[in-house]
Amino acid sequence: MGNHGVCNKSIVLELSLNSSMVEHNSTNNTNKPCSSRLKFDPSLTLALSGDRDHGGLYRQDSVSGGGSSLISVASVCVKREREVKSEESEKLISTTSEVEEDDDDNSVNGRKKLRLTKAQSVLLEEAFKHHSTLNPQKQKQELARELKLRPRQVEVWFQNRRARTKLKQTEVDCEYLKKCCEVLKEENTRLHKELQELKALKLSTQPPYMQLPAATLTMCPSCKRIGDTTSSATTRPFTVAPKPHFFNPFSNPSATC
DNA sequence: GAAGCAAGGACCATTACTTCA
């Protein structure tokens, strides 16, 4: 009953901005790596399952005007038919009767979970180390025969294994980003502190007449001058800087203060 | 060559079952 999926969504959203996100080396070069899909459509990764009814078959429904359920059910039936056919052929390939007995049990509640043996898991892991995807098809068939499993089971195992790998990597990346964030926060705090100190130092070293409210006397960061002291120094010692020299921190977002 | 369609494969989110503390 794990809520891995939900957690994963938020993590993926965070990491979609991170170019270091693990690209699954899709040995099947026909398919795009998953990250390419996630990266540019974070809303998709956040969508709940109910929000996903907008593509493929469902889109066709809206065109035809019929209820989406009708078409989707029909398509599921077609798909199921296809799967049954492939499973039938797979059964012919399968050399063990063990699996077929399980299938009979399945008819009771629709799904019974097979636990892979240690040896099977080890062999699958070994295969996964070599290639994270089953390519070509022959490999799946061979592996299935070797493990005395159905090809579909091998396929599913690889899918789940890839998902697990990705989840682990995502968690690692997430930890790394958290650490980065902490470091940046500390750096930010340090810089703010430093700035305050510099400001205080500046005020204490200025002659008393310079210690006027900032609104009346402001230093221009570009020319480092306070007002126009050269021209009017004799008559008016203190003047507010002319407009171009008046520093407005709000119109200059790059300024730290 | 372009368009439409079906099949197949990969990925994803989710479900449901098993195991274990």
Place this chain on the structure above:
DNA sequence: TTTGAAGTAATGGTCCTTGCT
């Protein structure tokens, strides 16, 4: 013995590519 959490096999949906017509 019960229960909740974690692990994981299995399912269903979507998207994309490929091959055929």
